[in-house]
Amino acid sequence: MAPKENIILPNTLGAIRSVNEIFRPESSEALFEMLPAAMRPHSQVSVISRGNNWGYGCSAPAKSGGLLIDLSRCREIRSFDRDHGIVTLEPGVSYGELAKFLEEHGDEWRAPVHGGGPDCSVVGNALERGYGLTPHTDHFGAVMSLKAILKSGEIYTGSLTKLGAGHLDKLYRYGVGPYYDGLFSQSGLGVVTEVTFRLAKKPEFLEMFYFSLDADEDLEAAVAAIKKSKQELGNVLGGINLMNRERCLSMMIDYPNSKIQSLEPLSESELDKFARQYKLTSWLIVGTIGGQKTIAHATKKQLLKNFKRIKKRTVFFNTGNRKLFLALAQFCQFMGFSQIARSIDTVDRAFDVLNGKPNNVALQLAYWKNLARPHTNQNELHPTRDGCGLIWYAPLVEMKPASVSRYTDFVKQASIKFGFNNLVTLTTIDDLCFDSTIPILFDRSNPEDQKRARLFYDYLLHEGLKLGFFPYRLSIESQEKFDFQTDLFKLDLANPSRYR
């Protein structure tokens, strides 16, 4: 008989979820030893590596009940091959911990990073198929091999490990015979106990570019230029973000408390005023060029050529001119232009992230409609604990100018309809698709605002699908609305409700 206890798992969605028991092993060894007995009384077993799946469900499962396995205490970096840049991690290792380890033991390698900050799990993010801006941007794509325990208690490893050639399993992701590792991502097949990742080398030269488009009408031309650049320039050109003016402002200004309480979006005139203060235009394109100096310079030249016909303001921020920008920020602060100083500080912190040093610069976004925001310590942000309201809508958008226009029009109209500000980011996955992220931010302490946010999300999800847009990853509340699994393989799932 399963225990009857109800342990509530708060989350930024405001969804009510609970489990009957939580199991927190100290190490993978303890997990292997105790898991079969711990699982036995439960029909459902959900797993978290650190449980910071903010905006998608945090530590809560898609369906209440059963056992939650929390692997946040399994934090060993099991091996590191400095020559190859291959690292094997237990699930509890965070981005911050990996970055620190590399600083001490392999400074030539760059830790993977993303906007969720230093406390998220490298393994958990990869198993959700998350992504970032630094190479390798597709975090599951950087997985070389993994080890897991199945519901039966059996241990899964790659085929080469089974043959006794485990070192090759870490160097060649497909092994021999059928490739199964992918079945452990976005599924409830088992408990992944370690993952081997491939790291990217720190570039000799790193430069961030900012193109501010002068006119909304140039968006389509910009998409075409991004596509051409991604097709031509290979890995020296990193991921590229396209953000609209409102999305940029959400990282720079505080949302007025009176408007949080009255459930109103910022008006056009307020947006115009803030945009003027922060020198923002309708769209901002942010990306990186990183590599051997001569190659990076040639890449920059070609990139500028591809964007030549588009009217824009251009800023390059790199290891060389960084000090100059910081001095300028200090001067602006002194002269009372605090907005410009704040913008430079944001750019500088983003530069650190892109260099493999995670920080909270993007995580502050989750606090936009949090009335307790001024009392939070900026170095210890935790959106679940701090009562933030956030749901991510993260659809794939075909990289074609007309598709992007259709998508941005759709989101704009939907935002007006539901009374939210229109916060759009489009991030390149490759030269075929963008992943767009729309943060639906709300006051979690207000049930009416929660309801509005949920209706907005559902509308985007269902109406977006009709127009050909669908998320690469879903929240715990929407996973149950679709059928993803195939009947062709009868898998004995530990958690049948995850992406069911």
Ligand SMILES: Cc1cc2nc3c(=O)[nH]c(=O)nc-3n(C[C@H](O)[C@H](O)[C@H](O)COP(=O)(O)OP(=O)(O)OC[C@H]3O[C@@H](n4cnc5c(N)ncnc54)[C@H](O)[C@@H]3O)c2cc1C
């Ligand atoms: C402002 C902000 C910005 C963000 N930016 C990004 C971004 O740029 N890119 C991005 O990808 N995400 C982003 N996020 C979303 C999210 O916070 C991260 O994806 C985060 O990495 C997920 O949490 P985690 O790493 O702790 O993984 P977990 O929450 O531990 O895991 C995620 C899910 O994977 C499964 N899982 C985890 N571990 C195991 C295991 N060992 N075995 C089997 N299944 C397992 C579980 O189902 C779990 O629910 C952002 C969030 C915020 C608030």
